[in-house]
Amino acid sequence: MLVIAIREIHPKNNGNVARLTGKTLENLGVLKVGTAYADKTLDEMFAQN
Numbered sequence: 001m002l003v004i005a006i007r008e009i010h011p012k013n014n015g016n017v018a019r020l021t022g023k024t025l026e027n028l029g030v031l032k033v034g035t036a037y038a039d040k041t042l043d044e045m046f047a048q049n
Contacts, residue, residue, distance in 0.1 A: 009045050009046040010046055011046050013045070013046060014043055014044055014045055014046055015043070017045045017046075018042050018043045018045070021036050021037075021042060022037060022042070025037045
């Protein structure tokens with residue numbers, strides 16, 4: 001059985017999250033403005049306030 005753990009995003013995860021999101025959008029054929037692909041904050045899903 002597949003077990004999925006959901007946890008907080010940490011700074012070291014930024015690159016992996018951005019790549020995963022980008023690849024998913026690419027596979028869906030929606031690499032365009034109006035999606036997360038064009039969002040400049042995609043590379044910084046975790047940000048210190």
